[in-house]
Amino acid sequence: MDNPIPEIDKIRRQLMTIEKPKKLKLLVVDDEPDNLDLLYRTFRRDFNVLKADSGINALEVLAAEGEVAVIISDQRMPEMKGTEFLSKTVPQFPDTVRIILTGFTDIEDLVEAINAGQVYKYITKPWDPTELKAVVQRAAETYDLLKQRTEELRRANAQMALLTSLVNVTQLSTSFDSILDPLARSFGESFGCDGCILQMIDARELAPIQGSYSTAGKVENWLRSDPLTTQAIASGQMQVSVNVSNDEKLAAVSHYSDNGVKAHLMVPIIYRSQTLAVLSLQWKQPFALREDELKLIHSSAQLAAIALTATRCC
Known part of the structure; x- marks a missing residue:
């Protein structure tokens, strides 16, 4: 078994027969039903879109669904502002890309959130659908890149741990x-x-x-x-x-x-x-x-x- 490539190529071909590209998950959060529905209809063809009408409900959605690629959240919502909600998602989902929609000049909150790495970009209301789609597409590409780098680091650490373990087992x-x-x-x-x-x-x-x-x-x-x-x-x-x-x-x-x-x-x-x-x-x-x-x-x-x-x- 000097050359593993034929075996691995065979396994890869088997995987290709069962794997289908999956849509990335996109979570949209807005307390206004019309806006929420518009966001859903805008992105449903390209993403698996999840909806929530408040920051509290959005946290429940994330707890049930797990990590999403992109979150689009309104800033001005009852009980919890968008930036506050997004900040709560950072510890568990650091690779998720976050976008804020705002119809107000909440500059202080937005600058603080952006500087803290909690917000990728903000879009003012009323938004232009073409612009928003372009921003979300770039956000999805950023997410893919982050996941790729995270996975590469994980694999490198796993490889080193396995080889170290094998050597230690043999010696001890x-x-x-x-x-x-x-x-x-x-x-x-x-x-x-x-x-x-x-x-x-x-x-x-x-x-x-x-x-x-x-x-x-x-x-x-x-x-x-x-x-x-x-x-x-x-x-x-x-x-x-x-x-x-x-x-x-x-x-x-x-x-x-x-x-x-x-x-x-x-x-x-x-x-x-x-x-x-x-x-x-x-x-x-x-x-x-x-x-x-x-x-x-x-x-x-x-x-x-x-x-x-x-x-x-x-």
Whole structure:
């Protein structure tokens, strides 16, 4: 398995068949029903638009829906001004881009909010629809860029943490058996898995020796009855079901529904053309890893193979 690209390309093609571009979420907040309806109709074609008629209700919408890309809020509303509402969203949703609509000259409030990073731009009422659309489009692009940079930083930190963990496990483990659970945990935590099994191979068959990790605290090992296991051992290549509910070859395999597993990546651990183990990464939601994360799994599996070989020989 010197070249992981064909495997990763195959997984990417599978993802392309199930992934559909999703509209970004846009929250519009205004206490005037006509304005709220106009904002909804202006953006409903390009965004998944959520509505709220007050800052308090908008906070409830965010609590239920989670992060949105852009918030457009009126400034002058009863109970809570727009800038006050927006300031409350910053700690939990720092990447959300915030726009204020104002029909008044609330310069002091607006300048303070803009300087504090709480407001991306303000638009005066009555707004020009073309101008507002252009501003919101730029805001959405800014959000995408922020998310991309945040994700890049997260992935870089995860990569460093995984590689450091693998090295530490190898150096600190005193026996072969003691290395398996920590290795499974390192992979599971690094890639947000709900379950992870690292099981040794003997004569191209699963051996009893294994390590495991689970967010639920218990892992049921059903790899012996899984077609992906057989395919991974036979081919020496990663096998994946990106969305089990749409995977015909796994339709009759009951352990997926029994354990709530929606996606499964099976990685053979190979050293000098010999399959030493298989690594099972399981998620309770459809597959969501990026190409660089797949490459990291591949390279880390090679490091794990070296660690297993070195520890077994000691």
